[in-house]
Amino acid sequence: MPEFHKNLWAPWRMDYIRSLDGAEHGDECFLCHYRDTPEQDQANHVLWRGPHTIVVMNRFPYTNGHLLVAPARHEGDFSGLSDEELLELQKSVRDGVAVLRKTVRAQGFNIGYNLGQCAGAGLPGHLHAHIVPRWSGDTNFMAILGDARVIPDSLDTLAGLMTEAARAAGLRS
Numbered sequence: 001m002p003e004f005h006k007n008l009w010a011p012w013r014m015d016y017i018r019s020l021d022g023a024e025h026g027d028e029c030f031l032c033h034y035r036d037t038p039e040q041d042q043a044n045h046v047l048w049r050g051p052h053t054i055v056v057m058n059r060f061p062y063t064n065g066h067l068l069v070a071p072a073r074h075e076g077d078f079s080g081l082s083d084e085e086l087l088e089l090q091k092s093v094r095d096g097v098a099v100l101r102k103t104v105r106a107q108g109f110n111i112g113y114n115l116g117q118c119a120g121a122g123l124p125g126h127l128h129a130h131i132v133p134r135w136s137g138d139t140n141f142m143a144i145l146g147d148a149r150v151i152p153d154s155l156d157t158l159a160g161l162m163t164e165a166a167r168a169a170g171l172r173s
């Protein structure tokens with residue numbers, strides 16, 4: 001099976017692949033950095049925040065609209081989260097799915113977590129769910145585009161659309 005198809009089958013593996021090419025900000029936790037710089041939410045593509053969660057667009061999306069949903073606290077495992085934090089995390093995944101249905105008309109989703117480096121976590125210290133929107137026939141379509149599937153311009157545009165959708169859904173002011 002070509003690497004591309006393997007990745008689409010398990011899209012959260014992209015975390016691991018990214019960690020190999022050093023695409024993250026060195027040792028700094030980018031989720032904590034985003035959490036602490038709300039004035040840069042637009043540039044960082046932070047779509048909304050809850051008291052205990054942060055929802056951001058993946059800078060290295062697997063498909064258009066690939067979201068990361070993380071607890072606000074730098075915590076690498078479910079066992080370190082309170083019931084309240086866990087509930088908000090899951091509700092944020094629910095809201096992310098709803099926003100993606102509206103904005104990119106996603107027809108399906110891959111949703112997953114990588115716990116630990118050996119499982120492919122590119123950022124093992126800060127738990128995050130991946131929400132990867134899918135469309136009928138997308139494997140065929142994207143195999144043609146190959147690495148060109150990520151169009152940098154579209155990330156800003158899409159972030160704007162999704163921010164609006166989040167506002168309309170009452171997820172942000």
Ligand SMILES: [Zn+2]
Nearest residue numbers: 029032074126
């Ligand atoms: Zn962190």
